[in-house]
Amino acid sequence: MALTGKAEALAAVVVTLLLATLVSPVFAQDETGPAESGTTRQLVDGIAAVVGDEIILESEVDEEFYIYQMRSGTSGLSPDDIARVRSGIVREMVNEMLLVAMAHRDTLRLDPRELEEEMESRVAELVERHGSAEALDAALAEEGLTLPELRNLYADEIERRLLAEKVVRSKVHGSIDVTWGEVEEYYAEHAEEVGQTAEAFLVAGIMLMPKNTEDAKQAAIDRMTEVSERLAAGEPFDELAREYSDDASAAAGGDLGTFDRGVMVPEFDDAVFAMEEGEVSGIVPTRFGFHIVEILSRSDTSVHVRHILARVVPGPEDEVRARATAESLRQRVVDGEDFAELARLRSDDPGTREEGGVLGWFTHENLAPSFKDVVTELSPGEVSDVTAGEAGFYVLKLLEHQEARIATLDEVRENLKDYLFARKAEKAYGELIDRLSREIFIDIRTAMVPEE
Numbered sequence: 462m463a464l465t466g467k468a469e470a471l472a473a474v475v476v477t478l479l480l481a482t483l484v485s486p487v488f489a490q491d492e493t494g495p496a497e498s499g500t501t502r503q504l505v506d507g508i509a510a511v512v513g514d515e516i517i518l519e520s521e522v523d524e525e526f527y528i529y530q531m532r533s534g535t536s537g538l539s540p541d542d543i544a545r546v547r548s549g550i551v552r553e554m555v556n557e558m559l560l561v562a563m564a565h566r567d568t569l570r571l572d573p574r575e576l577e578e579e580m581e582s583r584v585a586e587l588v589e590r591h592g593s594a595e596a597l598d599a600a601l602a603e604e605g606l607t608l609p610e611l612r613n614l615y616a617d618e619i620e621r622r623l624l625a626e627k628v629v630r631s632k633v634h635g636s637i638d639v640t641w642g643e644v645e646e647y648y649a650e651h652a653e654e655v656g657q658t659a660e661a662f663l664v665a666g667i668m669l670m671p672k673n674t675e676d677a678k679q680a681a682i683d684r685m686t687e688v689s690e691r692l693a694a695g696e697p698f699d700e701l702a703r704e705y706s707d708d709a710s711a712a713a714g715g716d717l718g719t720f721d722r723g724v725m726v727p728e729f730d731d732a733v734f735a736m737e738e739g740e741v742s743g744i745v746p747t748r749f750g751f752h753i754v755e756i757l758s759r760s761d762t763s764v765h766v767r768h769i770l771a772r773v774v775p776g777p778e779d780e781v782r783a784r785a786t787a788e789s790l791r792q793r794v795v796d797g798e799d800f801a802e803l804a805r806l807r808s809d810d811p812g813t814r815e816e817g818g819v820l821g822w823f824t825h826e827n828l829a830p831s832f833k834d835v836v837t838e839l840s841p842g843e844v845s846d847v848t849a850g851e852a853g854f855y856v857l858k859l860l861e862h863q864e865a866r867i868a869t870l871d872e873v874r875e876n877l878k879d880y881l882f883a884r885k886a887e888k889a890y891g892e893l894i895d896r897l898s899r900e901i902f903i904d905i906r907t908a909m910v911p912e913e
Contacts, residue, residue, distance in 0.1 A: 509907035512558035559897040560625035592758040592765035656868035663861035670809040670853035671775035671783040681771040708770040715767035787854040
């Protein structure tokens with residue numbers, strides 16, 4: 462049982478307190494790609510801040526801002542957003558320098574293997590974001606950088622970050638203890654806040670998908686054949702995707718982004734991972750219709766693709782047959798046949814078929830509109846009338862029903878302990894930074910950080 466509301470959010474975020482990112486990605490946009498060189502690579506001589514005997518240069522702030530954009534895939538920020546992000550970077554760099562100064566004062570050391578592992582993790586993250594090592598190299602080249610130069614940019618930042626994390630672990634986390642007595646006391650005072658659970662329904666379903674006629678399939682194949690011919694004649698893939706594709710990705714020229722092996726349906730997965738970068742497929746059939754795929758980039762484990770999809774739309778007679786089959790299966794359940802066994806034998810939903818049709822737990826908020834009125838009127842063990850859903854016709858069964866209630870202490874005990882640890886860690890971290898700010902000289906000179 463998870464904590465709810467802000468309690469859950471604080472437990473999930475604050476408990477780490479390891480400074481994993483410079484600033485919150487609140488300014489991240491949907492656009493991806495290299496940072497804008499005119500904004501991010503303008504290295505200006507000058508001191509942004511002084512922390513003890515160390516200085517933070519304006520150029521270092523620029524480098525951190527560049528790394529932030531590379532890691533988040535953010536570009537095209539407004540001037541106000543750039544100022545806010547850079548202000549956050551400066552403040553975090555100052556806090557980090559305070560922690561690093563403490564590490565040096567206490568002679569804390571890093572294992573070189575930690576540095577190398579973190580470096581490789583950062584580079585792998587960028588490769589995955591850009592789709593391939595070659596795509597990352599191309600993005601860096603647009604910024605006038607090479608991968609070794611990017612590693613140099615990362616090196617100092619990684620060392621500072623790991624030292625700061627080490628201080629937080631030893632001086633903040635290491636000093637905190639949460640007893641079970643504290644957990645019980647907090648639960649007694651805040652049970653309604655941390656233990657509230659919504660009314661929930663455990664639902665199973667048998668789904669019958671209208672089967673397409675051969676005429677509908679042939680019409681889709683004919684469309685894809687025409688697309689193949691136009692591609693072979695040299696017409697741009699993205700323009701044909703916008704003209705022909707029945708998928709939501711059509712507006713983006715068919716771009717599906719980068720995904721790992723096993724994410725897509727098996728027949729699509731098998732086709733794309735057998736192709737080479739730059740290759741365009743023939744017609745690939747899946748349960749969604751017929752696809753033509755282009756591999757934009759790939760690695761051993763992931764691919765970046767775009768596709769054109771011709772859906773095969775069932776006709777009225779196909780829907781009539783599917784509904785009739787669903788009605789027949791419902792009657793068999795009413796007459797005493799085992800629902801789970803019929804789901805395994807006859808359901809067209811591959812994701813739940815082997816589990817006896819179990820769809821999972823739902824609240825009022827996450828039940829599909831077409832199912833909400835049906836499910837909420839059922840009693841446990843009762844079977845619904847045939848219901849039309851987005852994918853086909855369903856026979857639904859309510860397996861269990863839980864009323865809205867307050868979770869017991871045993872159900873929330875572990876998460877509540879994490880939450881209380883997080884609260885103490887947040888307070889202790891703030892107190893540590895305040896103390897170090899009094900002990901160590903700080904002079905923030907950059908105009909990026911307004912006076913408080």
